[in-house]
Amino acid sequence: MATRCSTSPSRANGPEKLPSSSIRVLRTVSNLRRWRRQHLLDQRSVALVPTMGALHEGHLSLIRAAARENHHVVVSIYVNPAQFGVNEDLSSYPRTWDTDTAALVKLDRELADDGHNLGRISAVFAPSTDEMYPAGFPGQEPASKGSFVTITPVGELLEGKSRPTFFRGVATVCMKLFNIVQPERVYFGQKDVQQTVVIRRLVRDFMLPIEVVVGPTTRAADGLALSSRNVYLGDRRRAVAPVLYNALRAAEEVYKGGARDRETVLGAAQRFVKDALAEQMLLVPGKRVLFEIDYISLADPETMEELEVVDPAKGGILSGALKMLVLEALDAEDRGDNGGPGVRLIDNIILQPAE
Numbered sequence: 001m002a003t004r005c006s007t008s009p010s011r012a013n014g015p016e017k018l019p020s021s022s023i024r025v026l027r028t029v030s031n032l033r034r035w036r037r038q039h040l041l042d043q044r045s046v047a048l049v050p051t052m053g054a055l056h057e058g059h060l061s062l063i064r065a066a067a068r069e070n071h072h073v074v075v076s077i078y079v080n081p082a083q084f085g086v087n088e089d090l091s092s093y094p095r096t097w098d099t100d101t102a103a104l105v106k107l108d109r110e111l112a113d114d115g116h117n118l119g120r121i122s123a124v125f126a127p128s129t130d131e132m133y134p135a136g137f138p139g140q141e142p143a144s145k146g147s148f149v150t151i152t153p154v155g156e157l158l159e160g161k162s163r164p165t166f167f168r169g170v171a172t173v174c175m176k177l178f179n180i181v182q183p184e185r186v187y188f189g190q191k192d193v194q195q196t197v198v199i200r201r202l203v204r205d206f207m208l209p210i211e212v213v214v215g216p217t218t219r220a221a222d223g224l225a226l227s228s229r230n231v232y233l234g235d236r237r238r239a240v241a242p243v244l245y246n247a248l249r250a251a252e253e254v255y256k257g258g259a260r261d262r263e264t265v266l267g268a269a270q271r272f273v274k275d276a277l278a279e280q281m282l283l284v285p286g287k288r289v290l291f292e293i294d295y296i297s298l299a300d301p302e303t304m305e306e307l308e309v310v311d312p313a314k315g316g317i318l319s320g321a322l323k324m325l326v327l328e329a330l331d332a333e334d335r336g337d338n339g340g341p342g343v344r345l346i347d348n349i350i351l352q353p354a355e
């Protein structure tokens with residue numbers, strides 16, 4: 001009779017871990033589930049921080065928040081093709097596994113040294129697309145057939161209008177991640193504010209027993225929201241990139257000054273952008289930075305529907321998207337763009353209730 005004493009090489013070598021750390025690398029749903037089952041039994045809380053890698057201080061701030069409040073933090077690193085449109089930057093999206101994992105190991109040491117945390121980083125979930133889409137990847141086209149989660153109408157507005165398959169891809173992959181990891185809490189950044197609204201709706205409408213925690217936007221010293229795509233700006237566009245945040249701040253100032261109507265509040269942001277673009281147009285092509293505003297919005301914080309007037313008891317969300325166009329480069333200038341298309345940046349400011 002055949003015996004079952006042979007061990008697979010990975011078992012013989014123990015579970016895969018990040019070097020010099022106790023952080024497990026889990027690549028399959030079954031391994032993640034096996035790991036999770038132990039912590040269900042010992043009643044330890046598990047948090048999930050979903051990312052697409054190219055980690056920066058914004059991601060790390062979410063992991064810090066998760067470690068403060070949970071026994072175990074799982075960080076997922078997965079560039080989900082379903083949320084990229086066919087002409088978007090899937091192929092040029094930064095993939096930086098070695099620096100990402102080094103950052104996680106360093107952060108985990110800091111978490112261990114700081115006595116204020118309930119937990120640490122326990123695992124990185126880094127699945128393949130075959131693993132995440134077991135019936136086969138359905139494709140990136142709007143008409144693709146497959147098993148999708150759609151959250152409408154919020155997922156069709158703003159970012160969803162510009163990127164018609166984006167929130168379908170995000171909601172679908174997050175539903176998968178939530179079902180695999182079964183976290184008590186999930187951590188998302190306010191930088192992607194509409195995504196947080198979509199995720200809250202998903203959790204509520206599908207009765208998922210999960211708390212959604214939203215962490216503040218981490219910014220560079222000049223106000224630019226940190227974003228994995230910033231690496232493709234290059235120096236010239238990077239210098240101009242805070243224009244969106246500054247425009248939103250101009251609108252916020254007007255709101256803080258007592259204005260409540262759309263025209264006055266958004267007018268301030270639109271004027272700021274127009275002036276900034278006019279300033280660039282005074283420069284010669286090899287020096288200027290051109291950008292296109294996709295939208296600037298004043299919306300309801302729960303539905304993301306456009307507001308004519310802000311109800312001061314509820315506040316609102318100012319948000320915008322801007323595309324930094326490909327530069328007309330000077331000889332020997334590093335455009336910094338990795339040959340990809342223009343760089344699309346988003347940002348937002350929450351208008352706090354005023355009464």
Ligand SMILES: Nc1ncnc2c1ncn2[C@@H]1O[C@H](COP(=O)(O)OP(=O)(O)OP(=O)(O)O)[C@@H](O)[C@H]1O
Nearest residue numbers: 051052053058188189191192217218226227228229
């Ligand atoms: N500056 C930031 N501050 C706080 N959270 C952030 C920041 N940037 C991203 N996040 C959050 O990190 C999580 C993972 O985001 P993601 O991996 O897409 O990074 P990203 O910087 O947003 O990349 P991209 O350039 O693709 O928008 C999301 O919840 C996102 O909102």
Ligand SMILES: CC(C)(CO)[C@@H](O)C(=O)[O-]
Nearest residue numbers: 050051052080170173192
């Ligand atoms: C939530 C997410 C990891 C889903 O792929 C992605 O949309 C992101 O990084 O914000």
Ligand code: BAL
Nearest residue numbers: 052083084166192195
């Ligand atoms: N943070 C948003 C991920 C994306 O733009 O695809």
